[in-house]
Amino acid sequence: MLFEIPRIEIAPGAVHLPGWLDPGRQRRLVDTCRSWAQGPGGLHQHRTRGGVMSVRMTALGWYWRPYRYTSVLPDGQPVQPFPQELEQLARRALADAYGDTPPDGAHEAHYDVALVNFYDSTARMGMHQDRDERSDAPVISVSLGDSCVFRFGNTETRSRPYTDIELGSGDLFVFGGPTRMAHHGVVRIHPNTADPRCGLAEGRLNITIRATGFDTDT
Numbered sequence: 001m002l003f004e005i006p007r008i009e010i011a012p013g014a015v016h017l018p019g020w021l022d023p024g025r026q027r028r029l030v031d032t033c034r035s036w037a038q039g040p041g042g043l044h045q046h047r048t049r050g051g052v053m054s055v056r057m058t059a060l061g062w063y064w065r066p067y068r069y070t071s072v073l074p075d076g077q078p079v080q081p082f083p084q085e086l087e088q089l090a091r092r093a094l095a096d097a098y099g100d101t102p103p104d105g106a107h108e109a110h111y112d113v114a115l116v117n118f119y120d121s122t123a124r125m126g127m128h129q130d131r132d133e134r135s136d137a138p139v140i141s142v143s144l145g146d147s148c149v150f151r152f153g154n155t156e157t158r159s160r161p162y163t164d165i166e167l168g169s170g171d172l173f174v175f176g177g178p179t180r181m182a183h184h185g186v187v188r189i190h191p192n193t194a195d196p197r198c199g200l201a202e203g204r205l206n207i208t209i210r211a212t213g214f215d216t217d218t
């Protein structure tokens with residue numbers, strides 16, 4: 001690594017690496033997200049118990065809809081494949097976040113799904129757990145574009161105690177081990193805060209890479 005990147009442990013197993021990806025890498029990833037969003041099943045707004053989500057989502061590897069994964073899209077078409085480059089990104093993320101002491105589930109993790117979330121300036125994501133996976137492998141999250149207030153809470157409730165942090169373009173956030181099941185959400189987007197070099201003029205993209213722990217459709 002050319003520069004020493006700050007590594008901030010928000011809670012046990014939850015690590016924030018601001019500026020993890022340089023602007024060139026951010027731009028390439030933004031371009032790739034655009035092409036994924038144009039593929040089958042791209043940019044879907046899901047309906048949850050709380051109403052229609054403000055975030056638009058593209059799934060790779062497995063299709064996620066509230067509250068389960070399926071191996072095909074609702075119309076029966078195949079889901080876009082989980083890309084090799086995200087597998088490599090996940091490995092690098094684990095190494096940089098945890099070094100020689102990865103939490104449970106990290107070593108043997110088979111990353112096989114990514115959700116690409118697009119937020120416009122008014123979009124948010126309510127407090128939730130990522131609990132539709134069978135694997136306990138850490139969740140890996142990369143942010144691009146406008147910065148946001150990301151709320152990282154506790155495993156028991158959707159409310160306090162929690163920590164609010166700012167996630168900016170190129171930031172990595174990884175949570176696993178004791179905080180793998182912590183509630184979290186996106187409270188607000190800060191419009192027009194992105195470095196223009198990242199290639200996203202408006203809004204925020206977030207890629208979460210996860211291991212489903214599934215062999216076949218469930």
Ligand SMILES: O=C(O)CCC(=O)C(=O)O
Nearest residue numbers: 115117130141186206208
């Ligand atoms: O956008 C983010 O930073 C979080 C996304 C998230 O929690 C999810 O997709 O489950």
Ligand SMILES: [Fe+2]
Nearest residue numbers: 128129130184
């Ligand atoms: Fe989540």
